[in-house]
Amino acid sequence: MTLQGKKITLHDMTLRDGMHPKRHLMTLEQMSSIAQGLDQAGVPLIEVTHGDGLGGSSVNYGFPAHTDEQYLGTVVPLMKQARVSALLLPGIGTVDHLKMAHELGVGTIRVATHCTEADVSEQHITQARKLGMDTVGFLMMSHMASAEQLVTQARLMEGYGAHCVYVTDSAGYLLPDGVRERLSAVRDALKPETELGFHGHHNLAMGVANSVAAIEAGATRIDAAAAGLGAGAGNTPMEVLVAVLDRMGLETGVDVWKIQDVAEDRVVPIMDFPIRIDRDALTLGYAGVYGSFLLFAKRAGARYGIPARDLLVELGRRRMVGGQEDMIEDTALTMARQRAAQAGV
Numbered sequence: 001m002t003l004q005g006k007k008i009t010l011h012d013m014t015l016r017d018g019m020h021p022k023r024h025l026m027t028l029e030q031m032s033s034i035a036q037g038l039d040q041a042g043v044p045l046i047e048v049t050h051g052d053g054l055g056g057s058s059v060n061y062g063f064p065a066h067t068d069e070q071y072l073g074t075v076v077p078l079m080k081q082a083r084v085s086a087l088l089l090p091g092i093g094t095v096d097h098l099k100m101a102h103e104l105g106v107g108t109i110r111v112a113t114h115c116t117e118a119d120v121s122e123q124h125i126t127q128a129r130k131l132g133m134d135t136v137g138f139l140m141m142s143h144m145a146s147a148e149q150l151v152t153q154a155r156l157m158e159g160y161g162a163h164c165v166y167v168t169d170s171a172g173y174l175l176p177d178g179v180r181e182r183l184s185a186v187r188d189a190l191k192p193e194t195e196l197g198f199h200g201h202h203n204l205a206m207g208v209a210n211s212v213a214a215i216e217a218g219a220t221r222i223d224a225a226a227a228g229l230g231a232g233a234g235n236t237p238m239e240v241l242v243a244v245l246d247r248m249g250l251e252t253g254v255d256v257w258k259i260q261d262v263a264e265d266r267v268v269p270i271m272d273f274p275i276r277i278d279r280d281a282l283t284l285g286y287a288g289v290y291g292s293f294l295l296f297a298k299r300a301g302a303r304y305g306i307p308a309r310d311l312l313v314e315l316g317r318r319r320m321v322g323g324q325e326d327m328i329e330d331t332a333l334t335m336a337r338q339r340a341a342q343a344g345v
């Protein structure tokens, strides 16, 4: 199959998924510097919000350094060619948040649901279309659904008016065959004019390979983050993906050298810890656990004396999904009690 000359829209996640490892505490200066670097490197689309999307600021998800209004109001006017997108999870973000983002100049909205719950996206997708926005449906934790189930869910989002539907590997669990199977089925089921997207995590080091598999299956929008800054072992590293796609003859419009410099000079220096496949991040991918649970599990594990890895395996066994962050502490406490009882304490 020749992909030579095919146009791929790269969508940057550094300033949204990258908020998870920053505990949502990025400064406006950090956001501005990275966003301008991405813009100058030719990245066409940049997502900006709390890691859990518009309205994520809460006890459950974490309080950010600034409001979504402040982040968006700072970044949008600085952009010379890039468009800014925002993520919205129904139940966390409201239609009012959507309108606020639109008024601040956000052109693309991505309405995210668990992979079997697309029906909760109807109101937000419909409203975004009414506002004239580029509207995307985003099916999270897609490894938990079969290709057939994803087809049904993607068709729902398309039916509500989504211009593009994403298959999202939130846990970084999928291998290239699983990506190919799911994306091919969804591609075949959607109208030709509806775009297909893929969002990967690098917990099993498959971010780039899975993105290539997604493109081979017909995806035209691919998410990545500079230096991989994102939940777990991070997102697909943008600078690596750009180099690989360039070698394959695909057109991204992103400068191979400039994006490396953004990663190296602007993103790596703001990391609170190295984004790498340590044993806990690897366990996310191996056990199929939601990427943003990582820091919650480390904190709860430390509090109750349970290794984060054991806790993550248990969260995977319980098939816990985004929105159940408050259950992580509960699970750690239960495990600590069970272990104490077994030890006769």
Ligand SMILES: C[C@H](O)CC(=O)C(=O)O
Binding pocket: 017, 051, 052, 053, 112, 140, 141, 168, 169, 170, 171, 199, 231, 291, 292, 322
């Ligand atoms: C709210 C999540 O961080 C969305 C996402 O990036 C994913 O599911 O992956």
Ligand SMILES: [Mn+2]
Binding pocket: 017, 170, 199, 201, 230, 231, 291
């Ligand atoms: Mn993600």
